[in-house]
Amino acid sequence: MANSASGMHVNDECKVKFMELKAKRTYRYIVFKIDEKAQEVQIEKLGNPEETYDDFANSIPENECRYAIYDFDFTTADNCQKSKIYFIAWSPDTSRVRSKMLYASSKDRFKREMDGIQVELQATDPSEMSLDIIKERAL
Numbered sequence: 001m002a003n004s005a006s007g008m009h010v011n012d013e014c015k016v017k018f019m020e021l022k023a024k025r026t027y028r029y030i031v032f033k034i035d036e037k038a039q040e041v042q043i044e045k046l047g048n049p050e051e052t053y054d055d056f057a058n059s060i061p062e063n064e065c066r067y068a069i070y071d072f073d074f075t076t077a078d079n080c081q082k083s084k085i086y087f088i089a090w091s092p093d094t095s096r097v098r099s100k101m102l103y104a105s106s107k108d109r110f111k112r113e114m115d116g117i118q119v120e121l122q123a124t125d126p127s128e129m130s131l132d133i134i135k136e137r138a139l
Contacts, residue, residue, distance in 0.1 A: 007105055007108065008034050010110055017043055017046060021085070027047055027071070028047040028048060028049050028051045029059070029068060031060060031066055032067040032110070033066055033067075034102055056068070057129070063094040064092070064095050065091045065099045065103040066090045067107070067110055068087075069085060069086065069088075069117070071085055072085075072134055072135075072138055076139070084137075085117055085118050086134060087111060087114065087119070089103065089107055089122050091103055091104065121137070
């Protein structure tokens with residue numbers, strides 16, 4: 001059972017799907033939510049590889065905290081195809097204080113379980129995780 005100091009337990013399915021995103025590129029993104037009753041982080045939505053950044057952004061609830069992983073494809077200045085795996089901690093100002101505290105206290109444990117995250121973003125407003133920010137952080 002998880003305690004508040006170490007954060008929520010991460011459901012094994014989260015790790016399996018993250019490894020599929022990382023190794024096989026099976027998904028474009030994964031949205032995770034904390035189930036307070038089950039005391040664990042669970043998968044809320046899996047995005048197909050052909051989905052866009054807008055599809056991803058629209059899958060994150062406006063007023064509730066979430067964790068998200070996004071696989072961003074881009075081309076470098078010297079014309080190389082690359083991708084980076086982003087971890088986004090979404091904690092809007094409009095979400096419940098308890099929820100914000102729960103997500104904040106569980107973030108480090110969650111990130112440790114997801115080996116391979118390359119860029120981390122903390123967002124409280126959609127502009128803080130816009131596609132422009134994603135592109136800027138990729139280079």
